[in-house]
Every structure is written in structure tokens, then in C-alpha cells.
Amino acid sequence: MRGPSKAATPGSYLVDTLPMLKYVPAWFPGAGFKKAAAESRKSLDALLHTPYEDLRRHMREGKTPDCAATSLLEAFGNTPEIETAIKKTLATMYIAGADTSVSTLSTFFLAMVLYPDIQAKAQDELDTILDGSRLPDLSDRASMPYITSIMKEALRWKPVVSLNLPRRLTQDDMYRGYRIPEGSLMCSNDWAIMHDESVFPSPSVFNPDRFMKDGALNTEVQDPTTIAFGFGRRICPGRYIAQDMLWISIASVLTIFNISMEMNKDGKKVMPETGSLPGFLRSGYHRRIKISPTYAERGSAIPNRLDALSSLGPTLTLAY
């Protein structure tokens, strides 16, 4: 998604400023955007067709997985028009949902490395409710406000989309004394909103407690989930599934693992890179962090029922 992410960043290519460049041939100086667009097109076409063709081949071989595509085929049939609609729907969900979710989870992992006290506090909440006897599920959400606060803070601290997709004004408008003419492109500056010191004090600190009051969620504080997923009629339609997925991932990971800094060969902790790569979507650098199963020391019986976990060594070092 790096190509489309770059293309969606206003001003990435000269053609954003000089639209007439769209008429020049690809070899013309300054028309590098045409080559980049052709490459993105190729990978998006592959994303649209290849997984679906694989699925149809599996189905011809008698293997029909239980998935969104087979449910849609069953519900709507398989005329060419329906097949196109299914392919586009699922590709859109993947394009819009994959990197955004991964980016937020990557922010969560980074925060856990940098703020071990917060991680310990979240694990206390999990252990109190789960008592080491099971994994969390979404029905635990109401009784685990601190996990919810960590999810909100991950969306706020390093927003996936710093500058949201542009809108074009359909009429002249006034904003803080400035006249903005019809036709102007406007972006909401999500980074500035989420890092507004008057709303989120010490905004560059990862602090889920800002969303807590007396052991419960503080509903008086601005909720980042009302900003991170956009606004108006183009608001993210995947926002509910995204929050469920983020919540259950954060809760499950912290039930089983401890996340910490990797040690170098001299036994010193290695500070992970905290910056991000340029692009419309926030994506972090590859980082190396340590992920250690922690259930034994927390007296959890869960791994006895999870074969995959029982076979893990004491520590994983993950590069992501």
C-alpha cells in the first residue's frame, strides 16, 4: 500500500500543484507520477483478482472455506456483475482495513515497550477479571475499561491518518475569519486535533489514564474514536469491526505475553525506532522487540489448552 499511500498525500507529486501535467507523456520530466500510478494500478489489479481466482479454484476442487466471499456468493449468486461487486467489496475492505489496523497495533506494541508500568496495570486488570483461567472475549469489554483506554490512546498518540482525506468545498465558507472559496480542497488535521494540549494535556506522552476516572471510562474527555475514523458521510464504515479487532488483539496479547525492549549482545536494552515513514497512512520503521510468554509467572493455566503456546520457547524476538 506504500504507492497509494504516497499518492494520497497532498503535494506528493508535482501534478497535484500543476494539474495540466496529467496531459504530458510518461517520459516528460516531472511525469514520474505516471510510472508510479501504473505500478500501483498493477498491484491493485492483482489484489482485486488473484485472491478471488484462488478461492474459485479451491471451490472447483471441492474446498469451500467459510469466509466472507463464500457467504456473499451463497447469498447473491455468481453472475459476472455479482462477482465483480464481491471482488471490489472485499478488496476495498482489505485496502482500507489492513494497513490501518496494523499501524494501530504497531503503535500499541511500541507503547508497551516504552511504558512498562502501563502494560503491568493492563495485565492486572486482565488477571483480576480472567483469573488466569481463560482468554478474554468481547463480552469482557465493559469490565475492562483500562484495555479500552489503551486502544483509544493508541489511536490518539500516533494517529494512523495525520491529515485526513481532502474534501472540496461546494460553496464559499468562512473559518476563523478566513474566507475559503468554493472549490478549495480542505483536510482535517487529525494530528493537531489529537495533540491539542488543551484537550489532551502532555499530548506526546502515551497515557491511557487520561480516559479513566474513578476506575471507569471518563466520558467527559474527548473520545479519539470520534476523530480517528474520519467525519461526515465518508466516515470509516469499518470503524466498529476495527475497534472490536483492536480491543480483542490488545487484550489477548497482554493476557499471554510481556512486550519489552530487545537486549543486544552486551546485555543492554535496545531502544526501538519511534518515528514513522512518510505517507498518507502512518507506518512505522521495522522494529525489533522482545515478546515473552508471561503466563507462568502470572499463574495462568491458559497455555495448557493452547498447543501452539505450549511449544513456544521462553522468548521471541519479533521484527515488525
Ligand code: HEM
Ligand atoms: C484502526 C483501523 C482503522 C482506521 C484508523 C480507519 C480510518 C479511516 C479513515 C480516517 C477514513 C477516512 C474517513 C473520511 O474520509 O473522513 C477511512 C475510510 C474508510 N475505511 Fe477505515 N479505518 C480503519 C479500519 C477499517 C476497516 C477494518 C475497514 C473495513 C473492514 C475500513 C474501511 C474503510 C472504507 C471502505 C473507507 C472509505 C469510506 C468512504 O470513502 O466512503 N476501515 N478509514
